[in-house]
Amino acid sequence: xxxxxxxxxxxxxxxxxxxxxxxxxxxxxxxxxxxxxxxxxxxxxxxxxxxxxxxxxxxxxxxxxxxxxxxxxxxxxxxxxxxxxxxxxxxxxxxxxxxxxxxxxxxxxxxxxxxxxxxxxxxxxxxxxxxxxxxxxxxxxxxxxxxxxxxxxxxxxxxxxxxxxxxxxxxxxxxxxx
Amino acid sequence: xxxxxxxxxxxxxxxxxxxxxxxxxxxxxxxxxxxxxxxxxxxxxxxxxxxxxxxxxxxxxxxxxxxxxxxxxxxxxxxxxxxxxxxxxxxxxxxxxxxxxxxxxxxxxxxxxxxxxxxxxxxxxxxxxxxxxxxxxxxxxxxxxxxxxxxxxxxxxxxxxxxxxxxxxxxxxxxxxxxxxxxxxxxxxxxxxxxxxxxxxxxxxxxxxxxxxxxxxxxxxxxxxxxxxxxxxxxxxxxxxxxxxxxxxxxxxxxxxxxxxxxxxxxxxxxxxxxxxxxxxxxxxxxxxxxxxxxxxxxxxxxxxxxxxxxxxxxxxxxxxxxxxxxxxxxxxxxxxxxxxxxxxxxxxxxxxxxxxxxxxxxxxxxxxxxxxxxxxxxxxxxxxxxxxxxxxxxxxxxxxxxxxxxxxxxxxxxxxxxxxxxxxxxxxxxxxxxxxxxxxxxxxxxxxxxxxxxxxxxxxx
Numbered sequence: 001x002x003x004x005x006x007x008x009x010x011x012x013x014x015x016x017x018x019x020x021x022x023x024x025x026x027x028x029x030x031x032x033x034x035x036x037x038x039x040x041x042x043x044x045x046x047x048x049x050x051x052x053x054x055x056x057x058x059x060x061x062x063x064x065x066x067x068x069x070x071x072x073x074x075x076x077x078x079x080x081x082x083x084x085x086x087x088x089x090x091x092x093x094x095x096x097x098x099x100x101x102x103x104x105x106x107x108x109x110x111x112x113x114x115x116x117x118x119x120x121x122x123x124x125x126x127x128x129x130x131x132x133x134x135x136x137x138x139x140x141x142x143x144x145x146x147x148x149x150x151x152x153x154x155x156x157x158x159x160x161x162x163x164x165x166x167x168x169x170x171x172x173x174x175x176x177x178x
Numbered sequence: 179x180x181x182x183x184x185x186x187x188x189x190x191x192x193x194x195x196x197x198x199x200x201x202x203x204x205x206x207x208x209x210x211x212x213x214x215x216x217x218x219x220x221x222x223x224x225x226x227x228x229x230x231x232x233x234x235x236x237x238x239x240x241x242x243x244x245x246x247x248x249x250x251x252x253x254x255x256x257x258x259x260x261x262x263x264x265x266x267x268x269x270x271x272x273x274x275x276x277x278x279x280x281x282x283x284x285x286x287x288x289x290x291x292x293x294x295x296x297x298x299x300x301x302x303x304x305x306x307x308x309x310x311x312x313x314x315x316x317x318x319x320x321x322x323x324x325x326x327x328x329x330x331x332x333x334x335x336x337x338x339x340x341x342x343x344x345x346x347x348x349x350x351x352x353x354x355x356x357x358x359x360x361x362x363x364x365x366x367x368x369x370x371x372x373x374x375x376x377x378x379x380x381x382x383x384x385x386x387x388x389x390x391x392x393x394x395x396x397x398x399x400x401x402x403x404x405x406x407x408x409x410x411x412x413x414x415x416x417x418x419x420x421x422x423x424x425x426x427x428x429x430x431x432x433x434x435x436x437x438x439x440x441x442x443x444x445x446x447x448x449x450x451x452x453x454x455x456x457x458x459x460x461x462x463x464x465x466x467x468x469x470x471x472x473x474x475x476x477x478x479x480x481x482x483x484x485x486x487x488x489x490x491x492x493x494x495x496x497x498x499x500x501x502x503x504x505x506x507x508x509x510x511x512x513x514x515x516x517x518x519x520x521x522x523x524x525x526x527x528x529x530x531x532x533x534x535x536x537x538x539x540x541x542x543x544x545x546x547x548x549x550x551x552x553x554x555x556x557x558x559x560x561x562x563x564x565x566x567x568x569x570x571x572x573x574x575x576x577x578x579x580x581x582x583x584x585x586x587x588x589x590x591x592x593x594x595x596x597x598x599x600x601x602x603x604x605x606x607x608x609x610x611x612x613x614x615x616x617x618x619x620x621x622x623x624x625x626x627x628x629x630x631x632x633x634x635x636x637x638x639x640x
Contacts, residue, residue, distance in 0.1 A: 013628065033394040036200060036369075037625040043398045051399045057406045071325060075334040094338035097421055100413075101343075101350040108354045108410050112361060115403045116388065119396040121364070125389030135369045135392050137200035 002172040004145040008159035009166040013039045016139035019162035020045045034140040056114040057107045064106025196470040226605035233599010245315045247592045253585035254575045258593035259309045264567040266306035272451025273299025278411035290471045293619040296359040301607040303352045305600040340424040347421040365621040419447040432513035433574035442494035449487035453559035481546040488537035532562020
């Protein structure tokens with residue numbers, strides 16, 4: 001069965017923050033909130049856990065840097081050592097700039113790649129729930145309408161009470177396509 | 179909202195003027211993307227495209243005949259092309275400084291200018307990349323610089339070479355800046371997609387917006403990643419021009435082998451970059467009516483950064499002279515005397531006056547607030563910075579250790595042509611950016627408008 005979303009739309013971020021707070025207090029599961037800019041405090045209001053993307057950056061940086069360091073040592077010491085006036089083949093200080101650059105590059109690409117993957121953002125991706133003006137000036141919250149018996153009516157009432165200016169019902173995308 | 183820090187009085191004023199509502203911000207930034215371009219835009223575009231075409235023809239000729247067509251000779255192996263390369267890489271630095279370092283330093287004024295400054299960075303690095311490619315003589319062999327197991331031996335590149343570091347630093351810089359810039363664009367592209375009226379625009383912006391819908395779960399991660407990228411780009415700002423300066427500093431040419439080069443180059447890069455940002459922003463705010471977004475206070479802040487970096491550059495210039503004298507090295511001393519007293523002394527005089535003296539006028543507030551004067555100073559700064567690189571490269575090379583091999587660099591029409599082409603490329607790309615993408619970061623400005631100053635809440639009629 002495809003899911004139905006109930007979307008409450010607000011004019012102000014404070015109203016949305018308040019609504020999210022009361023919805024969660026009443027035990028409703030919130031699918032997501034939608035805002036034109038990152039609203040401070042929204043992650044706490046939604047109870048989002050701290051993102052682990054920082055670890056991706058760390059692992060990316062380490063693997064990029066170590067990978068480049070090993071490549072340099074392989075190239076300059078093992079694969080093709082060149083004797084230049086008896087200088088050591090493993091000239092570590094001169095190997096540092098590429099190590100640094102590779103670390104930064106791998107960290108940046110890895111983190112952004114992970115972000116796009118986790119948020120399912122990629123070219124041609126369709127918007128999950130279409131809500132008018134939510135990227136422009138409105139603030140919205142979406143909930144699963146069938147998460148409990150008679151949930152739709154109760155949620156609707158709560159959304160209205162918290163000052164929603166509009167309440168929309170949206171079906172999941174593939175349902176619309178059929 | 180709870181204020182985290184007590185801010186000084188001036189900083190508490192909102193950086194965006196005119197008590198904007200969220201809708202107004204979208205309209206102000208995005209409306210002109212739907213309108214037909216002005217005659218001024220077309221004139222600028224035609225001129226830039228012509229310059230680009232001329233440059234393109236020169237490059238084609240240079241590639242088909244060989245780099246003998248430019249003014250290089252046996253003594254002066256680096257001339258116009260490398261000067262332009264360093265010049266453009268330097269220009270790029272302001273964009274990343276604004277987007278990354280000022281973000282970490284919580285300088286809120288960066289919000290109005292970061293998008294276009296970052297675009298400027300990307301375009302400037304593209305322009306810069308052209309020159310070493312051309313300088314190779316056989317640009318189609320550029321992949322010899324890439325480390326990969328190959329059929330040439332396998333003959334690897336020399337990882338100890340500053341030129342290889344340079345290639346790695348600049349390509350990393352370009353990639354990270356591109357990713358950073360695009361990440362910032364995604365929410366704004368979603369705004370454009372939502373308001374697009376034609377089918378093509380809807381499709382293109384839709385493809386580019388990656389399905390962004392303002393989800394708070396996405397924002398939550400997005401903000402962290404933005405911070406991480408700012409943190410990663412910060413050392414890049416400092417490292418890229420340091421690596422460029424290693425190209426010179428690791429050699430044994432008088433005037434080049436100084437340990438002060440990395441910070442000296444970075445300060446100069448930021449100075450010239452801010453000059454270019456000011457040049458572009460002063461024109462853009464006027465022609466595209468962004469006066470309420472890029473205010474006098476923004477210009478003032480950028481002018482102050484220019485002044486500070488000019489002082490750093492001036493300090494580096496003077497320490498160079500001091501060290502040349504103190505070292506007791508005859509070649510160094512001769513070089514620095516020759517630099518401003520020799521037959522080409524006027525190069526150095528342009529450099530010292532434009533980079534050290536002229537920006538000192540910025541100490542005075544009336545001058546920082548006079549947009550025309552700031553514009554002129556920003557142009558002079560770029561002239562001065564071009565000459566700085568020219569002086570470093572050519573005046574160091576033209577008189578080397580052996581007087582019999584002294585020579586003069588005589589730029590040919592192709593030197594100027596390729597340089598004109600790079601300016602053509604720069605302005606063509608920048609004008610296209612202004613036409614098709616939001617010049618101001620819409621979502622960031624909305625956050626600024628909503629949370630910027632006290633008692634400044636968006637009021638919107640339903």
